[in-house]
Amino acid sequence: MKGGAKVVIEKHRHEGVFIAKGKDDALVTRNMDPGNSVYGEKRISVEEGDKKVEYRVWNPFRSKLAAAIVGGVENIYIKPGSKLLYLGAASGTTVSHCSDVVGPTGTVYAVEFSHRSGRDLIGVAKKRTNIIPIVEDARYPLKYRMLVGMVDVIFADVAQPDQARIVGLNAQYFLKNGGHFVISIKANCIDSTSPAEAVFASEIKKLQGMDFKPDEYVTLEPYERDHAVVVGVYRAPKDGKDAGADNSTASAAKKDKKEKKAVAMEED
Ligand code: SAM
Secondary structure, eight states: OBOGGGOEEEEOSSTTOEEEESSSOEEEEEOSSTTOOSSSOOEEEEEETTEEEEEEEOOTTTOHHHHHHHTTOSOOOOOTTOEEEEEOOTTSHHHHHHHHHHOTTOEEEEEOOOHHHHHHHHHHHHHOTTEEEEOSOTTOGGGGTTTOOOEEEEEEOOOOTTHHHHHHHHHHHHEEEEEEEEEEEEHHHHOSSSOHHHHHHHHHHHHHTTTEEEEEEEEOTTTSTTEEEEEEEEOOOTTTTOTTOOOOHHHHHHHHHHHHHHHHHHHO
């Protein structure tokens, strides 16, 4: 699809994400692999100066991360240059947009245990060199420790009852101290008998018990029913287990500030 004169691309508040302003506004990312779509999504080509740049439409009905962005989440922490560990990559739909967002200087380590989806994911990664596809069970991070470096952010969308534990395990191995997490929670995957809000609250409590400090959460209506995305910061215990700890003063000050915000959230 040609953007032509009718479409104007504007930067979104989240770095690396854009809005295509035309007849209908659309969330878009800048295509790392111009000329190709990943899952049949629309592409918009616009002239920027003397060159053509291509963007891909990011549909919030097909991606929980896009739904959280459109739903007004304050921070996603996934930005150009980020190292991202993505748990529950499926065929690579949202992973491909994360690949656009982090760009050539970032990396997306994409973990998926279904071999069928894993095949598609590997196909996506062939064209996008910043994606490292890992077809393994995220419950066993030791199996892929040789492939993954320390990361800035973990995004999790495994839709499993033990998701909080899975994220905790992966954070212990791979998430920088002071790094961030973005977790999608599907209430009925965790407990189909309790109201969604109660499930979100209990998941947040579990995360708080594992050195995660949730800062905010957004529900994903109208794009997904009974789903929420929780975002926050990770603080590893001070007993030396935090191999990738960043102990700079600036980072410590930042972490303290975040912690206060999280505490305020707990008290609300
Ligand atoms: N995030 C994907 C997207 O937006 O395109 C959709 C993910 S789908 C809701 C959940 C995925 O997590 C499924 O593909 C499933 O196979 C995968 N999954 C579930 N448990 C897993 C585990 N323990 N390790 C790795 N992948 C897992």
